[in-house]
Amino acid sequence: MLILECPCCGVLADETELTAGGEAHLKRFGPESSDDEFEGYLFRRENPRGVHFERWRHSHGCGKWFHAARNTVTLEVYGTYSAQTTEPPEAIRQKISGVAPGWKWRLFK
Numbered sequence: 001m002l003i004l005e006c007p008c009c010g011v012l013a014d015e016t017e018l019t020a021g022g023e024a025h026l027k028r029f030g031p032e033s034s035d036d037e038f039e040g041y042l043f044r045r046e047n048p049r050g051v052h053f054e055r056w057r058h059s060h061g062c063g064k065w066f067h068a069a070r071n072t073v074t075l076e077v078y079g080t081y082s083a084q085t086t087e088p089p090e091a092i093r094q095k096i097s098g099v100a101p102g103w104k105w106r107l108f109k
């Protein structure tokens with residue numbers, strides 16, 4: 001069972017208290033973007049085998065959205081953090097680099 005610590009209220013919540021919100025850190029494109037950029041924003045998602053960044057909502061708790069960094073193969077959770085960030089905190093990136101050599105934070109186009 002997936003257990004995530006809500007960074008907003010500090011509760012350890014199992015997946016029955018949470019709602020998945022898809023991939024985190026999507027770059028949003030406005031009306032002046034190209035069709036390809038807008039299509040990518042709407043439909044293209046990563047589905048990695050390994051490190052992944054996701055949005056979650058503590059729907060049966062404080063109701064707030066947050067981000068989680070976890071491994072989709074081992075189910076290891078590297079950390080949770082505020083949804084009001086454009087990239088994972090440095091401490092979480094260093095933790096991931098320590099257990100997944102060669103992993104790098106992606107750079108958005």
Ligand SMILES: [Zn+2]
Binds near residue numbers: 058062
């Ligand atoms: Zn919460």
